[in-house]
Amino acid sequence: MRLEYLTGNHAIAEAAIIAGLKFYAGYPITPSTEIFEYLASKLPTKGGVVLQFEDEIASINAVIGASWAGAKAMTATSGPGFSLMVEALSLAIMTETPLVLAYVMRAGPSTGIATKAGQYDVMQVRWAAHGNYELVVYAPWSVQECLDLTIKAFNVSEMLRVPVILLSDATLAHIWERVVIREPPEVSIVNRKKPKVPRDKYKPYEPEEDLVPPMACFGEGYRVLVESLTHDERGYYKATNEVQRRLVWRLVNKVLKNKHLISDSATYLVDDADYVLIAYGSTARSAYALIRELRSKGIKVGLYRPKLLWPLDEEMLINSTIKAKKVFVVENNVGVYVREISRVLRNKEVISIPIIDIEVPTPDEIFEVMKEWI
Amino acid sequence: MRYELLIAGRGGQGILLIGRVLGVAASKYSNLYVTCSESYVAETRGGDSRADLIISNNEEELDFIKVRKADIAIFMHQAQLVKFSSLVKSNGTVYVDETYVSELPSNVGWRVLRASYTKLAEREIGNIRVANMVALGHLIGTTKLINPEAVEMAIDEVVGEEWSELNKKAFRLGLNIGV
Amino acid sequence: MDIIHPLDRYLRTDRLPHIWCPGCGIGIVISAMLRAIDRHISEGHFTQDDVATVSGIGCTARATLYLNFDSAHVIHGRAIPFAIGLKVIKPNLKVIVIGGDGDIAAIGGNHLLHSARRNMDITVIMVNNMVYGMTGGQVAPTTPMKVYTTTTPYGNLEYPLNLIKLVSSLNTNYVARASVTHPHLIERYIYNALSRDGFSFIEVISICPEVFGRHIGFRNPVELFNKLKSMIKFKAKPSIDESDIVWGKEIVLGEYVNEYKSGFIKLLYGS
Numbered sequence: 001m002r003l004e005y006l007t008g009n010h011a012i013a014e015a016a017i018i019a020g021l022k023f024y025a026g027y028p029i030t031p032s033t034e035i036f037e038y039l040a041s042k043l044p045t046k047g048g049v050v051l052q053f054e055d056e057i058a059s060i061n062a063v064i065g066a067s068w069a070g071a072k073a074m075t076a077t078s079g080p081g082f083s084l085m086v087e088a089l090s091l092a093i094m095t096e097t098p099l100v101l102a103y104v105m106r107a108g109p110s111t112g113i114a115t116k117a118g119q120y121d122v123m124q125v126r127w128a129a130h131g132n133y134e135l136v137v138y139a140p141w142s143v144q145e146c147l148d149l150t151i152k153a154f155n156v157s158e159m160l161r162v163p164v165i166l167l168s169d170a171t172l173a174h175i176w177e178r179v180v181i182r183e184p185p186e187v188s189i190v191n192r193k194k195p196k197v198p199r200d201k202y203k204p205y206e207p208e209e210d211l212v213p214p215m216a217c218f219g220e221g222y223r224v225l226v227e228s229l230t231h232d233e234r235g236y237y238k239a240t241n242e243v244q245r246r247l248v249w250r251l252v253n254k255v256l257k258n259k260h261l262i263s264d265s266a267t268y269l270v271d272d273a274d275y276v277l278i279a280y281g282s283t284a285r286s287a288y289a290l291i292r293e294l295r296s297k298g299i300k301v302g303l304y305r306p307k308l309l310w311p312l313d314e315e316m317l318i319n320s321t322i323k324a325k326k327v328f329v330v331e332n333n334v335g336v337y338v339r340e341i342s343r344v345l346r347n348k349e350v351i352s353i354p355i356i357d358i359e360v361p362t363p364d365e366i367f368e369v370m371k372e373w374i
Numbered sequence: 375m376r377y378e379l380l381i382a383g384r385g386g387q388g389i390l391l392i393g394r395v396l397g398v399a400a401s402k403y404s405n406l407y408v409t410c411s412e413s414y415v416a417e418t419r420g421g422d423s424r425a426d427l428i429i430s431n432n433e434e435e436l437d438f439i440k441v442r443k444a445d446i447a448i449f450m451h452q453a454q455l456v457k458f459s460s461l462v463k464s465n466g467t468v469y470v471d472e473t474y475v476s477e478l479p480s481n482v483g484w485r486v487l488r489a490s491y492t493k494l495a496e497r498e499i500g501n502i503r504v505a506n507m508v509a510l511g512h513l514i515g516t517t518k519l520i521n522p523e524a525v526e527m528a529i530d531e532v533v534g535e536e537w538s539e540l541n542k543k544a545f546r547l548g549l550n551i552g553v
Numbered sequence: 554m555d556i557i558h559p560l561d562r563y564l565r566t567d568r569l570p571h572i573w574c575p576g577c578g579i580g581i582v583i584s585a586m587l588r589a590i591d592r593h594i595s596e597g598h599f600t601q602d603d604v605a606t607v608s609g610i611g612c613t614a615r616a617t618l619y620l621n622f623d624s625a626h627v628i629h630g631r632a633i634p635f636a637i638g639l640k641v642i643k644p645n646l647k648v649i650v651i652g653g654d655g656d657i658a659a660i661g662g663n664h665l666l667h668s669a670r671r672n673m674d675i676t677v678i679m680v681n682n683m684v685y686g687m688t689g690g691q692v693a694p695t696t697p698m699k700v701y702t703t704t705t706p707y708g709n710l711e712y713p714l715n716l717i718k719l720v721s722s723l724n725t726n727y728v729a730r731a732s733v734t735h736p737h738l739i740e741r742y743i744y745n746a747l748s749r750d751g752f753s754f755i756e757v758i759s760i761c762p763e764v765f766g767r768h769i770g771f772r773n774p775v776e777l778f779n780k781l782k783s784m785i786k787f788k789a790k791p792s793i794d795e796s797d798i799v800w801g802k803e804i805v806l807g808e809y810v811n812e813y814k815s816g817f818i819k820l821l822y823g824s
């Protein structure tokens with residue numbers, strides 16, 4: 001264990017190295033670039049490779065290739081770059097390719113304000129890629145969580161053979177905080193399952209009980225087939241209802257049925273709360289500050305903070321708001337994740353507090369809206 | 375224990391370095407928790423430069439990432455003092471560089487500690503660029519917020535070998551102001 | 554599995570028959586490629602396990618489905634970056650990208666350009682049928698001027714891209730043009746490409762009687778084949794100035810760039 005004083009971006013890069021990263025490909029974009037630069041100087045000294053590509057499309061496709069060569073691989077970007085990556089994200093989902101994508105949100109639409117924060121892309125990240133799938137997305141609220149959740153992102157991606165997204169923002173990217181760094185064996189690192197059958201019996205998409213297929217890589221003699229078309233367990237293209245249904249449901253269910261392994265959220269004083277604030281990422285820091293302040297004045301408020309943003313842990317959300325008279329969803333955007341909360345809390349009064357602030361919404365700004373309802 | 379610190383001045387006065395050194399000293403060498411957010415105008419010289427630090431011995435007390443009401447502030451220049459004075463508690467402790475600050479607000483109950491950090495740095499060290507470390511020394515010497523040895527270790531780590539002695543000399547100069 | 558043909562060991566024979574139309578040129582390219590790989594393997598230069606083939610989407614790109622190597626059939630235009638990811642992590646692999654002119658030169662054109670510039674150690678085989686085959690006959694960046702396609706129903710107004718000239722202008726080790734009318738040249742060039750480090754690019758002029766033939770009035774494969782053959786000229790040392798394709802006139806085959814500079818992998822890892 002050691003102490004460091006790092007920014008959110010440094011912590012993501014540091015965590016990736018601890019998790020066993022061997023390949024980074026990227027294209028520079030504010031506010032994610034420090035992840036790239038930090039790795040460019042450090043990763044080669046740990047036996048890894050860092051390459052700058054001609055665009056984000058090439059970057060994520062190279063990451064997918066590197067993962068199939070057996071390396072833990074990642075890229076990082078922001079909104080404009082993620083928009084370019086979504087086609088390949090769908091490929092990674094379809095081919096069950098482990099990879100980590102650090103998405104550092106900035107103010108949009110379009111080029112927006114490159115250096116400034118916002119949480120506009122929480123829906124885009126989940127839904128932008130084509131086809132139906134479940135996507136694992138983690139949202140940290142501190143530099144320590146940038147570190148911890150990046151390690152978790154790698155572990156989950158290897159465990160379930162899925163791309164995992166770490167969703168940070170321009171504020172977290174650049175704040176400095178104390179972090180506790182633990183390396184293995186103090187922290188556990190997961191590696192993908194390897195085939196247990198002889199080469200001629202191996203099928204690259206044949207799942208085990210957890211719905212995850214063991215993964216052979218290129219150059220190991222298994223004659224793997226990475227297939228973006230709808231495929232059977234061998235990777236053979238089949239345009240039938242039967243194969244399409246079996247594949248799509250498995251891709252969805254391997255995330256949902258393993259939810260207990262990936263779920264992560266935090267609560268603060270929800271047990272007796274009349275009002276529960278729901279917030280994620282840097283904005284949750286402001287909500288938390290407000291709750292501490294209101295509690296000192298005797299107002300019973302609590303916080304529910306999903307760290308796993310997608311898929312939302314519905315039971316946790318319901319249990320954390322069971323006694324609340326009202327639920328407030330605070331976001332640095334026009335109010336989008338609130339739709340997901342309302343979908344689950346159908347019988348509750350769910351109030352959206354959308355605050356566009358290019359730094360981070362302040363506790364006072366939140367209270368300004370909230371006070372009309374309490 | 376939880377403090378909010380605001381450090382502000384013009385770009386080029388080494389504001390962010392004060393924040394960086396304090397952050398490292400507190401988090402790595404004093405077992406304290408720190409959040410620091412930096413803001414600056416892209417041009418290095420002239421614009422506002424500001425570091426907001428929240429320091430606490432309890433992790434749960436780190437909440438909002440910016441200063442809401444500073445317990446302690448350093449103002450290295452008049453322009454930023456005017457701009458950010460409302461962020462300081464009315465009974466806050468405020469350090470000012472008299473070289474560039476001539477007027478203080480009259481309607482607050484600040485405890486003001488002042489010295490000509492820039493002039494001192496020029497006269498005693500021969501380099502105005504370490505005025506920031508003189509100010510930091512003054513703050514540490516009078517608040518005892520962090521052990522001076524921890525700060526010196528942080529200086530070694532943050533500024534690098536070539537400049538560390540000069541910066542530590544300036545820091546010690548600040549420590550002894552008024553002693 | 555009964556081995557009927559000596560090259561069957563390089564095919565997933567359980568997946569045959571393939572999807573390509575009668576008269577299509579892709580099969581000629583694939584068998585020439587397999588003969589080139591087989592020669593290398595029998596000469597002990599590498600093994601079947603060391604070969605990786607990567608393709609995007611298109612008729613040509615379907616080739617990787619049938620090949621008994623570690624293979625990837627990824628998304629349209631992105632085979633090259635996938636291949637680079639593979640190669641950089643497993644430098645011992647012989648990484649071959651195969652695709653159509655749309656896949657490699659249109660949507661994937663930027664990746665072609667930059668991987669050639671890096672002299673990245675992969676071999677790219679572009680099958681140029683001068684049209685989009687899989688999607689049913691739209692204009693390609695290689696379609697000759699004036700040709701009617703489904704998306705240029707009044708005739709193509711754009712000058713075709715000369716890939717030989719483009720790739721030769723970059724820092725690459727090997728650039729050659731072959732044609733399905735001369736399979737032994739395809740084999741020789743792929744063999745030569747696989748014999749060196751750095752980036753190698755082979756354009757294979759092919760025929761697509763089903764859609765391109767229909768567009769230009771040669772619906773009969775034999776006639777289209779003969780038409781192409783009549784334009785082909787082989788040169789031992791062709792100059793880049795004569796590499797433009799003018800349909801109906803002359804298509805010059807040969808090795809346009811033939812060098813042995815250090816590839817990217819050597820620069821990255823040392824020797």
Ligand SMILES: Cc1ncc(C[n+]2csc(CCOP(=O)(O)OP(=O)(O)O)c2C)c(N)n1
Pocket residue numbers: 610611612613614629652653654655656657682684685686687688693
């Ligand atoms: C992003 C994307 N855009 C478009 C398509 C549709 N598409 C499939 S293959 C193809 C072009 C095929 O032409 P070419 O690459 O020349 O290969 P050929 O079929 O002629 O061998 C297109 C446009 C796609 N699959 N993906």
